Amino acid sequence: MATLLDLAAQGDVATVEDESRLSSIKLMTPQQLYELWERQPWSAHALDLTRDREDWASFDDDERADMIWGLSSFFVGEERVTTQFSGLVMSYEDQSEEAYLTTQQVDEARHTQLFARLYDEVMDxxxxxxxxxxxxxxxxxxxxxxxxxxxxxxxxxxxIEDPSSVEAKVDFVTTYHMVIEGTLALTGQNFITDFFEKTGKMPGFVEGFKKVSQDEHRHVAYGTWYLQKAVCERPELARRVQDKLAELLPVAAGVLVPAGKDPFGEWDLLGYPSEQINRFAFTALSRRLKVIGVGLPAVAA
Ligand SMILES: [Fe+2]
Ligand SMILES: [Fe+2]
Known part of the structure; x- marks a missing residue:
């Protein structure tokens, strides 16, 4: 079995061809990401969840247990990332970055509102x-x-203590954008959305969750841009990113394991095996690190 940690210990999954392509990718700037945000508006309160309420009652107990665990993680996670984002807004380095960062904080609040509606109107x-x-x-x-x-x-x-500290900003963006959003949230979104789409159920929530994913891709694009810039300006920061990842990956590996399932054994979420889920998460992270110009951290599997 390959856990997220095993995969990190084995090394990268990107091929040599990928490597030259990924390292030459031109990233969107905060100004471009802000303008993209203006073109991608949506409302958590405009979604119709009527069908979803009927669909929720039709799932079996195992499916419902996996969903409750996954969706509750998202609900609390969205609240946490909204609240804890303020220091990053304070750390802006120019007006374009400030404009972009304020959009990300309100996106996270909107995501929390979507889950509040889901729990209230669909899950009672x-x-x-x-x-x-x-x-x-x-x-x-x-x-x-x-x-x-x-x-x-x-x-x-x-x-928040020192918004001008590049070290604190690099640590924060590595934790928030690389691990929480880029490795965990996009992975959970991928499999939960795929499950709902295959069953043809929960159409209102799926519509909203896809908008959440669209927002998260912008967020992760900002984090990738920032870390690439930071490492380019001060190459010694690459080691700092690696050290933070080495500290957090063992914790992140545990976050992916549904409650009540053995983190050291084979497990599944909604029928997707742990191997597939871990590989998806790890591939997403390792490709982004290539773009940033940071090697994988040495972690013990
Ligand atoms: Fe979010
Ligand atoms: Fe986000």
Whole structure:
């Protein structure tokens, strides 16, 4: 079995051909990403979730347990990344970057609103967002809590303390954009969306979740742009990115494992085997590191 850590320990999956192509990719600037945001508007409150409520009742217990775990991780995750983003907004280096960063924070708030509607109108967990979050926290695994409540919060705190610190900004973007968004969120979105699309169920939520994915791709594009720029200006920062990844990948590997399943054995999410999920996550990360110009960290599998 290949866990996320095994794959990191084995080395990169990108081929030599990929390498020359990826290292020459021209990334979108914060100004371009801001303009793209203006062209991609959507409303979490305009989605029709009527069919979704009927569909939710039709899933079997195992499917529902996997979904509750995955969706609760997203719900709490979206709240965490909204709240902890303020330090990064404070760290802007020019007006275009400031404009882009404010859009990302409001995107994360909108994602939280989508999950609040899903839990309230489809899954019968209401009472307002604060009460909902308190309740769905019971569905999370320990690795999730460690990554979002400890590592992310600490990275945000250090950036708020000194928004001009490039080291704090590199640590934050590596944690937030590379690990949480680029490795975990895009992977979860891919498999959950694929499952719903195959079943033809939950059309309102799927429409919204695809918009979340579209937003997340812009977010990860910003993180990739920032780290590439930082490493280009100060090559010694590549080591800093690697060290942060080496610290976080063991935790991230645990975040992907559904509650109640053995993290050291074979597991599956909605019928997708752990090997496939880990490989998807790792490929996404390793390709982005190539673009940034950072080698894979040495991690013990
Ligand atoms: Fe988000
Ligand atoms: Fe995001």
């Amino acid at each position: 967990v209401g009472g307002g967002i604060d009460a909902q979050l308190e309740r769905v926290r019971a569905d999370l695994n320990d690795s999730f809590v460690k990554l979002f409540d400890e590592h992310l919060v600490e990275a945000g705190r250090r950036l």
